[in-house]
Amino acid sequence: MAKDKITTSSTAEYFSKNLQQVGFSSATKAVLTTLKEAVDNSLDACEDAGILPELNIEIEKKGNGTLKNTDLIRIKVEDNGPGLDLDDVPKVFGEYLASSKFGRGRCSRGQQGIGISAATTWAQLTSARGAQVTTKTKRMRNAVSMVVNVDIRHNKGLVKNKESLSKWDRQHGLSVEFLIDGRVQLNGEGGLLTYLQGTTLVNPHLTLTYKLPDQEKVVIKRVEQNCPQVPDATMPHPHTMKLGEFIHHSHLFGPIALKSWLKKGFTRVSDNIIEQMVKHGLKKEYLAKPVNKLHQSEMKEIFAAVQKTELMAPTTRSVMTIGEAPLALSIRRMGEIDFFSVVTRKPKICDSKPVAIEVAIARFLDRQGPRDEEDSAPVTVLRFANRVPLQFDKSACAVVRAIETVNWRSYGISQRTNNLPLGPYVFAVSVVSPFIKFKNASKETIDASDELVEEIRRALMQAGQRLSRHIRREKKADDLERKKEHIEQFGPILVSALCRIVKAPAKRKKQATDGLVKLLGRELNQAKEQLVQAEVEVKKVVAQREKRLGKGKGKKDEDAEAEA
Amino acid sequence: MAGTQTDIPKMSKTLCNRLLTDLENARRPVLEAIKCSLDNANYSGKLGYLTPGDKRVRTELNVSSVQKMSRAIFLLEILLRNLETGAVNTKRELYYISKGEVKHNPELAPLDFTDQSESDSIVDFICEMLVCYREDLNCFANDRGGQTYSDYLVVTEKLPSGGSATVDLGSLGTTPFQPKNRPQSLKLRAKKKIDFCLVVESEGTANTFVANGFCKRHKSILVGAQGVPSNAVRGWVKLIQDQLRIPIYFFGDLDAYTMQNIYRTLKAGSAGSLIRNSDFSAPDVRFLGVLPEDIKKYDLADYAVRETDLQEARALKKAKDALANDPFFKDPRNKKVSQILKWLLKNKRRCEQQAYFMVDPRDPAKPEKIIVEKIKKKNYV
Ligand SMILES: Nc1ncnc2c1ncn2[C@@H]1O[C@H](COP(=O)(O)OP(=O)(O)O)[C@@H](O)[C@H]1O
Ligand SMILES: [Mg+2]
Numbered sequence: 027m028a029k030d031k032i033t034t035s036s037t038a039e040y041f042s043k044n045l046q047q048v049g050f051s052s053a054t055k056a057v058l059t060t061l062k063e064a065v066d067n068s069l070d071a072c073e074d075a076g077i078l079p080e081l082n083i084e085i086e087k088k089g090n091g092t093l094k095n096t097d098l099i100r101i102k103v104e105d106n107g108p109g110l111d112l113d114d115v116p117k118v119f120g121e122y123l124a125s126s127k128f129g130r131g132r133c134s135r136g137q138q139g140i141g142i143s144a145a146t147t148w149a150q151l152t153s154a155r156g157a158q159v160t161t162k163t164k165r166m167r168n169a170v171s172m173v174v175n176v177d178i179r180h181n182k183g184l185v186k187n188k189e190s191l192s193k194w195d196r197q198h199g200l201s202v203e204f205l206i207d208g209r210v211q212l213n214g215e216g217g218l219l220t221y222l223q224g225t226t227l228v229n230p231h232l233t234l235t236y237k238l239p240d241q242e243k244v245v246i247k248r249v250e251q252n253c254p255q256v257p258d259a260t261m262p263h264p265h266t267m268k269l270g271e272f273i274h275h276s277h278l279f280g281p282i283a284l285k286s287w288l289k290k291g292f293t294r295v296s297d298n299i300i301e302q303m304v305k306h307g308l309k310k311e312y313l314a315k316p317v318n319k320l321h322q323s324e325m326k327e328i329f330a331a332v333q334k335t336e337l338m339a340p341t342t343r344s345v346m347t348i349g350e351a352p353l354a355l356s357i358r359r360m361g362e363i364d365f366f367s368v369v370t371r372k373p374k375i376c377d378s379k380p381v382a383i384e385v386a387i388a389r390f391l392d393r394q395g396p397r398d399e400e401d402s403a404p405v406t407v408l409r410f411a412n413r414v415p416l417q418f419d420k421s422a423c424a425v426v427r428a429i430e431t432v433n434w435r436s437y438g439i440s441q442r443t444n445n446l447p448l449g450p451y452v453f454a455v456s457v458v459s460p461f462i463k464f465k466n467a468s469k470e471t472i473d474a475s476d477e478l479v480e481e482i483r484r485a486l487m488q489a490g491q492r493l494s495r496h497i498r499r500e501k502k503a504d505d506l507e508r509k510k511e512h513i514e515q516f517g518p519i520l521v522s523a524l525c526r527i528v529k530a531p532a533k534r535k536k537q538a539t540d541g542l543v544k545l546l547g548r549e550l551n552q553a554k555e556q557l558v559q560a561e562v563e564v565k566k567v568v569a570q571r572e573k574r575l576g577k578g579k580g581k582k583d584e585d586a587e588a589e590a
Numbered sequence: 591m592a593g594t595q596t597d598i599p600k601m602s603k604t605l606c607n608r609l610l611t612d613l614e615n616a617r618r619p620v621l622e623a624i625k626c627s628l629d630n631a632n633y634s635g636k637l638g639y640l641t642p643g644d645k646r647v648r649t650e651l652n653v654s655s656v657q658k659m660s661r662a663i664f665l666l667e668i669l670l671r672n673l674e675t676g677a678v679n680t681k682r683e684l685y686y687i688s689k690g691e692v693k694h695n696p697e698l699a700p701l702d703f704t705d706q707s708e709s710d711s712i713v714d715f716i717c718e719m720l721v722c723y724r725e726d727l728n729c730f731a732n733d734r735g736g737q738t739y740s741d742y743l744v745v746t747e748k749l750p751s752g753g754s755a756t757v758d759l760g761s762l763g764t765t766p767f768q769p770k771n772r773p774q775s776l777k778l779r780a781k782k783k784i785d786f787c788l789v790v791e792s793e794g795t796a797n798t799f800v801a802n803g804f805c806k807r808h809k810s811i812l813v814g815a816q817g818v819p820s821n822a823v824r825g826w827v828k829l830i831q832d833q834l835r836i837p838i839y840f841f842g843d844l845d846a847y848t849m850q851n852i853y854r855t856l857k858a859g860s861a862g863s864l865i866r867n868s869d870f871s872a873p874d875v876r877f878l879g880v881l882p883e884d885i886k887k888y889d890l891a892d893y894a895v896r897e898t899d900l901q902e903a904r905a906l907k908k909a910k911d912a913l914a915n916d917p918f919f920k921d922p923r924n925k926k927v928s929q930i931l932k933w934l935l936k937n938k939r940r941c942e943q944q945a946y947f948m949v950d951p952r953d954p955a956k957p958e959k960i961i962v963e964k965i966k967k968k969n970y971v
Contacts, residue, residue, distance in 0.1 A: 034777045136666040221961050258940065283611060315884055387647065412887050430764035479792075509653040512653050512654070512656055512657060513653060513656065516656040516657050516699075516700060516701075519660045519664065519697070519701060520656060520659055520660035520663060521610075521613065523660065523663040523664055523666075524606045524609055524610045524613075525610065527602065527603060527606040527663070527666070527667055527669065527670065528603055528607045528610060530610060534610060534614060537613075537614040538614045539611035539613075540616075541612075541615060541616040541617075541653075542613050543615040544616045545613070545616055545617075545618055545651065546651075546652070546653050546656065547652045549652060550653070553653075579758055
């Protein structure tokens with residue numbers, strides 16, 4: 027795949043003053059965001075180049091930070107991707123809004139070229155040193171390392187200490203290291219481990235090595251040997267845009283005639299459709315005019331006509347899925363699993379945008395809490411937008427809204443109505459779309475439109491149904507155990523008390539005990555039969571799943587609907 | 591209908607023997623008890639109290655009920671022992687006695703109650719099964735209320751020891767007589783003809799009336815109910831009704847809670863105690879006030895029922911249901927009472943008994959005067 031041209035668009039000053047808006051609002055978040063931006067970039071770059079990613083992450087405390095209550099943290103992310111040309115390094119790490127992915131309508135992780143330069147800025151502001159980058163492309167003879175700083179006044183990357191390395195342990199790749207003020211939080215919603223686990227889950231093709239402070243080094247091997255195919259970009263659908271976005275979109279195309287812009291800049295617009303737009307009030311004389319010369323009032327008219335025209339829904343070919351089989355393998359990498367279910371939905375159109383939902387629900391043996399789920403904590407929710415874990419502001423998110431509004435009790439999971447279900451489960455929900463709408467600038471909350479929430483609910487309900495057989499079998503086993511216990515405990519007490527009250531002889535006691543065992547034994551046998559039946563059903567779903575997942579990758583889960 | 595104390599051990603043995611025989615034959619033993627709930631409550635204006643219908647709660651021995659059954663037999667054994675020795679206990683004491691048994695007999699550990707409500711419900715279950723009063727099992731509650739004042743009433747109690755004790759209420763001053771446990775063993779006598787009995791919802795207000803000279807001025811009996819009448823109060827008022835045959839009036843707040851939970855229970859018993867209403871309700875009691883029309887007539891301060899007043903909000907909700915399903919409120923004889931309930935539902939207002947004190951704030955006897963006037967003018971329902 028040819029490297030796209032990297033463009034710059036604005037000044038760094040604004041962002042350097044507003045770092046809190048892009049993930050640097052606290053010491054713990056600063057570490058997470060820096061890691062996240064570097065990892066997202068590595069994974070995107072590998073995928074674009076068709077390389078199976080191997081990432082090496084080191085996070086280490088180096089002493090006290092300059093800010094109050096912070097440590098000096100070293101964060102290093104190393105990949106085996108295509109590497110960057112030397113000219114591009116200062117642009118990528120030192121310039122804001124320099125991205126190859128601008129408005130391209132792809133399901134890539136990075137979307138606007140802010141993240142990694144913000145990390146450089148934060149490092150520079152807190153430790154007086156920018157990004158330490160080492161890069162090698164296939165064409166370069168030697169790897170080159172350098173320090174990149176952001177020239178905040180001019181939004182330019184400045185290179186220092188450039189040196190050629192005579193040997194590097196890889197043919198191509200990129201390594202970036204930041205020294206920043208921050209604090210390490212491992213677990214919980216904003217934790218680094220939570221991030222790494224989530225990233226592992228939705229990237230079955232990733233081999234990840236990481237070393238975190240006070241932790242053993244961990245190596246997680248890939249379980250999928252094919253690199254995911256990120257579908258080509260799709261242009262946005264005109265009906266998903268507001269007027270402002272419509273006008274902004276026109277700025278990206280330069281002096282191009284309105285007619286060509288409409289056809290090139292959008293999906294589902296053809297000559298035929300343009301005729302329809304004219305019928306709906308689009309003035310013919312505008313069509314030949316360059317878009318950048320059109321007045322705002324004229325754009326407003328055009329926009330109105332476009333909205334009135336009926337258009338086909340966009341194609342769903344621009345979205346990708348991880349697939350049930352890889353997900354099923356990947357979820358096992360998160361810990362020892364009791365049972366699980368995965369669902370990959372066929373891509374759908376929601377709010378005129380293509381979207382693909384995938385769900386994995388698993389119960390982990392090592393997360394087992396109280397036996398009675400009523401007393402246990404809510405399930406762990408992992409949310410993903412274009413395979414990037416979302417770790418903050420979950421309450422208004424479409425994913426959480428969807429989970430809360432499914433009736434999990436009908437699948438055997440405890441839940442208070444319209445709340446998160448309870449128990450030692452992990453609920454992972456991935457939303458993939460080239461045009462994900464977020465609730466706010468921090469991009470942690472997926473907008474909960476009715477159509478999207480409904481689509482997520484369907485995926486969840488399918489997963490719940492598949493899970494319910496396992497839970498039923500378990501409940502039956504518990505039931506049998508409890509019944510056995512009950513009989514053993516209460517039977518003898520009941521008989522003895524009766525005998526004492528009526529002053530019955532030992533012979534009667536013996537006979538009554540036998541009778542009781544016989545009576546309740548019948549029930550016990552019934553419970554046993556039910557357990558056997560439930561076990562048969564579990565075997566059935568597991569076999570079905572095996573068959574489904576064995577059908578080969580890429581094949582969408584067509585029988586999911588039928589089964590549900 | 592209720593068994594007498596001497597029957598209980600015999601009945602229990604018969605029951606246990608049946609259970610044992612069933613077990614010997616590998617038959618599923620079944621325990622039957624009267625269903626004590628509104629859907630099994632009948633009411634006839636002639637009797638005047640709620641009686642049980644034909645519905646029974648059947649508990650079949652199975653894996654799930656074996657716990658309840660063994661707990662019932664376990665507690666029954668303790669109660670039978672009490673009957674044999676004449677020992678009495680409260681429900682709370684029984685809870686601790688059963689815990690003590692478990693402590694001293696580790697094999698009983700599975701029976702252990704973790705909360706008094708668990709043992710209480712088993713005691714109730716035994717009563718419903720044997721169709722007897724808790725008191726018949728020598729189990730007494732620490733009953734609240736029933737503080738009684740009168741210058742003319744003499745009470746004679748037959749003691750369990752065989753003797754008797756006599757209390758002349760006229761000699762007690764403002765100190766009340768309080769009936770306990772088994773009102774059925776009390777004998778009442780009026781020294782002079784007593785004109786009426788007044789049951790006051792608030793025991794504090796009853797005492798105020800007495801201190802201000804109510805009993806000196808009127809040949810009467812004053813009883814403080816202290817909220818929802820306990821068994822002792824219910825049995826006591828029934829006794830006054832039956833033995834003295836004098837009119838009885840109830841004076842309390844005008845609100846849905848008082849109408850349903852206090853007045854109705856006093857007059858006709860409750861759905862939860864179907865098997866004991868015959869001895870624990872006084873159908874002749876009349877509702878003297880506060881009546882809805884009193885608010886205007888005496889210009890009393892009243893209040894809107896607040897959403898935050900959970901008890902009242904719940905009572906109003908229940909009132910709607912009562913008007914539709916409660917045989918007491920549905921009976922034409924109690925039409926005037928249900929009209930008050932309807933009025934409360936419609937207007938969502940409440941007025942407290944103490945509001946009578948605002949009519950003439952400088953005359954401490956004013957509420958008394960109003961009450962007596964209402965009795966004279968038959969201004970009650
Ligand atoms: N590790 C890397 N290897 C190769 N190319 C990279 C790497 N990191 C960043 N890039 C390139 O730099 C561009 C800018 O990255 P970034 O500023 O994070 O913006 P975004 O990720 O939003 O596109 C990416 O689009 C990609 O082409
Ligand atoms: Mg990026």
